[in-house]
Amino acid sequence: MTDTAYGHSLLVSRPSRLSRFIGVSVVGHIALLVAAVLYARLSSGPKMDLDAKPIKASLVRLGKPRDPKLLPRKEQLPPPPKQVDAPKPPPDAPAPAPTPAAVAVPIPGVKPEPSSAPKPTPQKGETTGEDRRKRLFGAFDKTAKAAEEEPEGAEDGDPDGDSATAEGERYFGLLQSQVRRHYNVADTIPETERLRLNTVVAVRLGRTGEVLDVSLTKPSGNDLFDSAVVTAVRKAAPFSPPPEHLRETLQKHGVNLSFRPNAL
């Protein structure tokens, strides 16, 4: 009886498992909370990417629109008058002396390369010896590639955000803009002919974007135009390395570039 009464008394403290559970639970919750806070702190803080290029924004004040009663002004300065060195008959010594001062005709709308490139790019007029020329062109290729890809901003896009197709389209867009930059056609082509000219060039590209082969698959019939488009492709090379899934196609089958002189 005593046993039973004692055993059932509420006043007697007995060892219970409940407090242990509560203790473990509280500690566990606190640990979880701390872990969550720590995780949030560590993972969501601003990442410092030393390679990231700063975005430069500049505020410009839009001027008042020019009074329509006034005569228009040129946005760009007119090209300075080209001084034509009266060509002299060659001196007795036939070896041409290299000078950097090659006469360059300023072409409106086309940026002269030396002023736009960040590093001094070699001018054609400077080249003399074969070795020197190769060295210069090698250097040019490197700088040209860096300079050309910069404005596209495609190469450092989201690495796993796009499907292969979009990546391919983006790559072809890049090719197009790289070629168009060098798409210079002579003024000597008569205006009537400009309307009908069309040349297709097949280009095969290597893994790193180097040009393996350029061939005219459909000549226009105008030699100057045909050679101008081939020159455009060669000058635009090397291209950006093709995306993985296009490499084989571009190496085996290449890509067709269809050129027309006038804007569509």
Next chain:
Amino acid sequence: MKALLLSLLLLPLAALAQAPTIEISGANFRPLPVAVPAPVTQNEGAKKLASDFDKAFGFDLAASGIMQVLDRKSFTADAKEGMTAGSINFSRWADVGAEALVKVSLAQDGGTARGELRLFNVATGREDLKVAKDAPADKPEQLAHRLADALYRHFTQEPSPFLSRITYVLKSGNNRDVYVADWDGDNAQALSKGGINILPALSPEGSQVAFTTYRKGRPDIFVQKPGGDARAVVSEGQMATGASFSPDGKRIAYSLAEGESAQIHVANADGSGARAITDTPYGLNTSPTWSPDGKRIAFVSNRGGSPQIYVMGADGSGVRRLTFQGNYNQTPDWSPRGDLIVFTARDERNAFDLFTINVDTGKVTRMTQDQGNNEEPAFSPNGRLILFTSTRDGGSKLYVMTSEGNNQMPLRASKGTLLTPDWAPLAQGE
């Protein structure tokens, strides 16, 4: 499921297995880079011609606006390289940026200078043109213009301006004399000797010049052939100025001042049958210029308060104001192509500059800016170039540029103070 994903991934690849095609259009048109090595001389006589020939030939190509003549100092080719495709190392020409190579060989044969020109496409190594011309041995520039013209025709399929003539006024002391010259300013010949002779205009084929002269004490219009005598065609009113030949050469338009007004008149080329085609009692109407079809005349009038360019029928009908920008527009010249009128305007900075206006759309385009005063424009016979005066290098000299305002350069021979040039409207054929 995996198979489906894989096929989705490979579908675009399968599509690309055939070479894809990219369309590229909208080329940058720019002058053709041409390498023109010094002419090869076949004999001793040719050596004497070579320098003068070379200067004239180089200017023609450089000022044409469609070619960029590369600096010879950059050339790496062997100076003794031959004239035929087989003997030319084209890669050396490609290296210096040339897309076309022009080789000329000269010979003197008694009183005749002979020249042979060959044009090569540097990329293909093909000879595209082979042409021979000759000229009097004492005029190697003439030979240069003829060969340059052949080259220009080959490219553009139209006559070049190289064989055309220009006229201008040379100011010396108190005298103003009328000259005619080759298009590059060379080979100049005086028409008048002393006194005041102004505002010359060449007849379409360039054979005679109409100009205003004070030789009878008051400003009259005379017509003169180079080497011939001047004859008066308009000697009435207080002042007759701004003669302009119609494109067929049969009529002249000019401005006749009387009292407080000046009216545009049209007469036969000999001055007969004159009649006024404007009638503004107190207005000044000056500087007529014909449209290439001879049906319309553009002129300057201050009837609206300030000098502006107007257009009317050649009989004076349908007057329409053309310029509405700027408050001082003058000296119009109608392009032989018909679409543009080039004129001088004073802008809000009080500088005189050249502008073109599209006759149909009214669109005004600036040609010159921030380089002295630029005035008195005249279109070349083919409408591709504009001759004008500029004070950019001090005194008033003659310059030429393309009709888009590019490639502005001084004429080869431009000494002294030169004013009011005009260009013969018709190209000279060979």
